[in-house]
Amino acid sequence: MVVAGGVAMAAGVRFSRDAAAEIGAGSIAALPSEGGVAPWDYWQSNAGAGALRVASGAILAASPYNTQPWLFRLGSNEIQVIADEKRNLGGLDLFRREFYMGLGCAIENACVAAPSQGFNAKVSLLPDGAADGVAATLAFELTPASAHPHQDAIARRHTHRGPYQRDRQIExxxxxxxxxxxxxxxxxxxxxxxxxxxxxxxxxxxxxxxxxxxxxxxxxxxxxxxxxxxxxxxxxxxxxxxxxxxxxxxxxxxxxxxxxxxxxxxxxxxxxxxxxxxxxxxxxxxxxxxxxxxxxxxxxxxxxxxxxxxxxxxxxxxxxxxxxxxxxxxxxxxxxxxxxxxxYADGPAPASGRRPLSAVVIS
Ligand SMILES: Cc1cc2nc3c(=O)[nH]c(=O)nc-3n(C[C@H](O)[C@H](O)[C@H](O)COP(=O)(O)O)c2cc1C
Incomplete structure (x- = not known):
């Protein structure tokens, strides 16, 4: 599979950087539309390429109460991460602290996913203040494709709410x-x-x-x-x-x-x-x-x-x-x-569902 700049194909899904650019220009009909655990499978099967692949990693990030308060505008050489204002916790999150932390989690996952696509992401936080809803712009500089040290952990990161081994200290x-x-x-x-x-x-x-x-x-x-x-x-x-x-x-x-x-x-x-x-x-x-x-x-x-x-x-x-x-x-x-x-826990934690890319990528 080629992921560094051309085409990636897996699980019958084929996208190119041009397709990602097209998505940026407004054609979002081709986006994966299945939510739940399907976005985890999509990521695991190496589907998608370019900015689309980066967004598919970003949506697997943590968020408060799994509210997923994000939207993404994709271009061929940048992504905007946008606050989905209505997905907040109201009186439980009076400063919108958790809301913006969730956006930060998605931005981080995007930065981890980017090098696999030959992108070095230059992040500008709140480029116009918080007023226009843009939480961050990730401008992609082209670089040889490589795996970020946390790349493989994206698929395995789940919040673990089970018992931990109380007497086993962390090294x-x-x-x-x-x-x-x-x-x-x-x-x-x-x-x-x-x-x-x-x-x-x-x-x-x-x-x-x-x-x-x-x-x-x-x-x-x-x-x-x-x-x-x-x-x-x-x-x-x-x-x-x-x-x-x-x-x-x-x-x-x-x-x-x-x-x-x-x-x-x-x-x-x-x-x-x-x-x-x-x-x-x-x-x-x-x-x-x-x-x-x-x-x-x-x-x-x-x-x-x-x-x-x-x-x-x-x-x-x-x-x-x-x-x-x-x-x-x-x-x-x-x-x-x-x-x-x-x-340390005795076993892994389950994956939680996600909104599909078709619901969070906007033109
Ligand atoms: C800012 C923030 C606050 C969170 N607070 C809690 C919390 O207090 N208790 C908890 O069990 N999980 C908390 N979570 C974890 C989310 O519930 C979890 O990320 C979300 O349900 C998605 O599941 P996942 O992390 O397994 O992908 C928080 C996550 C974020 C980003």
Whole structure:
């Protein structure tokens, strides 16, 4: 198969760079239209070429509640990643922090996929501010085709919500590899041993955050909007939501918090309402997840307490949760905007469904 600039053919699907350019010009009829797990198969079978192939990797990225808040405008030598404004979590994501982090995850996957097509992606974040909805422009410089170090991990990266081996610590070399993923001066990673005081605080505050989300109507409604979006059209009634919420609280306590050997926080220097920082942090999360998967680890975001910090600080007030995070000196000037756990699990996590390319590529 030729992927570096000409034609790629797999699973009966044939696209060329010219086709990708044509798609950029408005002909989107030929795009794969099957969602669910089909986009994972499409990527795995090496289908598509050029900008289309890059977009097919981007849509496999993480996003809050699997809302997939992205659209893509494809050209022969660039991609625009566009915010799909309506796919947000409302009151649960007051600063649109998670929304833009999801866009950052897609941008990162696109950058990982690009070298296989002979593209080096030059990324401009929010080229016109956030006003016109363009989260990023990826301009492609031609380069010899190569595999990005995280290329193979795109297909295997899934959020793992099962039990982790609590007593198996993560090797220092891997923790160092995670730290090396933080390449922007305003975004950093804080790794926390679950057995330390900071780890116990992280766990307690996650549970407190979970209860607050279920108790406060605007937070709960935002969560339910996210569940509805990821259930894609399925009607979930009030009784079903009560069951889902109850088991979420139980799972958070008995599995998510109780079995994690390590937690992590992504911190940003600046305002927690800054979309550029959100996108950078999303890119970092995606890189950490890809790096971890490649090294045999399981990872899961844990943002229950972070969402409550947004809620508590939206009007400029202080956050009681943030004050108890036990972050000591590292707190000064830095905001925690994303939490997660990482460890070894006994098996892989399942893939979650995706919107098809035909639904997210626009002219
Ligand atoms: C900004 C952001 C916040 C997230 N927060 C959580 C969370 O608090 N708990 C959780 O289980 N998953 C969380 N996720 C993971 C998403 O639910 C997941 O990426 C999505 O369902 C797609 O599944 P996948 O990651 O397995 O492809 C988050 C993802 C992103 C990008």
């Amino acid at each position: 220092t070399s891997i923790l160092n590899a995670f730290n090396r993923q933080a390449t922007s001066p305003d975004v950093k990673l804080l790794l926390i041993n679950a057995r330390d005081d900071a780890g116990k605080a992280f766990s307690d505050l996650t549970l407190e955050g979970t209860r607050r989300i279920l108790d406060v109507e605007s937070l709960r409604e935002g969560r339910h909007a996210g569940i509805r979006a990821s259930a894609s059209g399925t009607n979930i009634d009030e009784a079903a939501f009560q069951k889902i919420d109850k088991s979420w609280l139980e799972l958070t306590q008995a599995v998510t918090c109780a079995t994690a050997p390590s937690f992590g926080l992504i911190m940003v220097r600046g305002s927690r309402a800054d979309h550029r920082l959100h996108i950078e942090a999303g890119r970092l999360w995606q890189r950490i997840h890809l790096e971890g998967v490649q090294r045999g680890l399981a990872l899961q975001p844990m943002n229950h307490s972070i969402e409550v910090i947004d809620f508590e600080t939206q009007g400029g007030g202080n956050s009681s949760i943030a004050a108890r995070m036990n972050l000591g000196g590292v707190w000064n000037g830095w905001e925690p905007i994303f939490g997660f756990r990482v460890g």
